[in-house]
Amino acid sequence: MLTKSSTQTEEMVCFTDACYEGKVSVNSRIKLKDFDTGWAQNEKFQFLGKGKLKEMAKTMLEQNRRELAKAQELLYANNTYALLVILQGMDAAGKDGIIKHVMCGANPQGCQVTSFKQPSIKELEHNFLWRQVVALPEKGMIGIFNRSYYEEVLIVKVHRNLLEDQNLPERKYDSKFWKNRYEDIANFEQHLVRNGTVILKFFLHISKDEQKKRFVERLNNHDKYWKFSDNDIKERDYWDDYMKAYEDMINNTSTKWAPWCIIPADYKWLARSIVADIITTSIMSLGIKFPIVSEQKIKAIEEAKRKIKVLSGHR
Numbered sequence: 001m002l003t004k005s006s007t008q009t010e011e012m013v014c015f016t017d018a019c020y021e022g023k024v025s026v027n028s029r030i031k032l033k034d035f036d037t038g039w040a041q042n043e044k045f046q047f048l049g050k051g052k053l054k055e056m057a058k059t060m061l062e063q064n065r066r067e068l069a070k071a072q073e074l075l076y077a078n079n080t081y082a083l084l085v086i087l088q089g090m091d092a093a094g095k096d097g098i099i100k101h102v103m104c105g106a107n108p109q110g111c112q113v114t115s116f117k118q119p120s121i122k123e124l125e126h127n128f129l130w131r132q133v134v135a136l137p138e139k140g141m142i143g144i145f146n147r148s149y150y151e152e153v154l155i156v157k158v159h160r161n162l163l164e165d166q167n168l169p170e171r172k173y174d175s176k177f178w179k180n181r182y183e184d185i186a187n188f189e190q191h192l193v194r195n196g197t198v199i200l201k202f203f204l205h206i207s208k209d210e211q212k213k214r215f216v217e218r219l220n221n222h223d224k225y226w227k228f229s230d231n232d233i234k235e236r237d238y239w240d241d242y243m244k245a246y247e248d249m250i251n252n253t254s255t256k257w258a259p260w261c262i263i264p265a266d267y268k269w270l271a272r273s274i275v276a277d278i279i280t281t282s283i284m285s286l287g288i289k290f291p292i293v294s295e296q297k298i299k300a301i302e303e304a305k306r307k308i309k310v311l312s313g314h315r
Contacts, residue, residue: 023261024254030262032243037207037266057273064276065105071283072142076110078288079140082197085279086145088154088249089204090242091232092214093265094272095146098204101268102276103144112137115146124165128152128181129188139196149188153181153249158241182252189258199258200282202275203246204265208239 024030040046045053075081087095099113114135123131129149137143156162160173170177189199215232218224235242254260261278265271293301 023259024250026254026256026259028254029251030247032205032247032262035205035262035264037205037210037264039264039267039270041264041270054267054269057269061101061269061273061276064273064280065102067284068103068276068280069105069107071280072106072110074288074290075142075283075286076107076140077290079291080196080288081286082137082139083142083279083283084137084145084192084197084199085142086148086150086199086201087204088147088150088202088246089265090206090211090239091229091235092211092218093204093206094268095204097268098202098272098275099144099146101272102279103142106142110140111142111144113144113146116148116151119165124167128166129184136192136197149185150249150253153178153185153253154242154245157245157248158238178248179252182249185253186255186258189253189255193257198282198286200279201254201258201260202278203250203260203262204271205262206265208236210266211236 039050039053048056075083087098089095103111103113112135114132116131119131132145132149135143135145157178163173164171193199215228218228250260250262263271263274
């Protein structure tokens with residue numbers, strides 16, 4: 001069984017504090033305006049100052065990358081649990097960066113990333129959870145959803161005309177309709193957890209000003225033109241609607257078995273460090289161990305050693 005490295009300094013524990021401050025409890029009614037998107041999350045962070053905090057964040061991220069590699073090997077070898085990481089956030093919130101910088105230490109054979117774009121015609125012919133179900137990670141694997149079934153209570157709630165493409169029997173998109181969707185999602189996640197999937201849900205909370213700044217950087221950098229879409233700018237007009245949709249989503253689907261973590265995302269170095277710490281700590285807290293090798297297999301290993309030794313003697 002793995003535990004967090006003892007090389008962690010006492011100061012670094014403040015990252016864990018930030019994680020729990022951003023974890024949404026069951027039956028809470030949060031307002032996103034109450035959650036700071038910047039680096040000064042609490043008194044500890046403010047005391048340390050931005051420079052010291054950034055230095056610590058980078059150190060912490062490197063440490064968690066190493067620990068994640070070991071934790072992933074244990075998860076794969078134990079083959080009892082799967083880990084599902086869900087990343088949600090506005091455009092330019094840093095979802096791709098989280099995947100690139102947090103998971104770069106993971107073994108690609110044990111990690112699968114799925115990005116969900118506009119649903120295909122085939123996907124629209126199924127229920128709204130179907131395309132994510134077929135992409136779920138197997139036991140021993142880490143699965144990352146870059147956006148997810150939560151888009152079905154976000155973009156389609158802001159742009160309700162999109163629901164017409166789903167050919168639903170119920171065409172009255174009132175509060176009862178959304179309540180049923182939230183319940184479907186919560187029940188689906190409970191089913192997954194009961195069957196061994198650990199679910200970590202991250203909302204990357206970016207400010208409108210910081211999003212604008214990142215869009216400007218993309219528009220002024222030829223190497224980032226590929227990231228830009230006309231819809232990115234158009235969707236900014238619906239910012240308030242999206243914030244309300246995210247609040248409703250979090251308030252209705254943050255459960256005991258799959259709570260939401262609201263991650264301050266204006267500073268990429270802070271967001272990446274917090275997410276890495278939560279992922280690594282979550283795997284290690286499972287209490288799993290490497291499989292116990294049977295006596296028969298130990299005998300086979302000893303025999304293999306003997307044969308290798310004999311072969312080595314013939315060289």
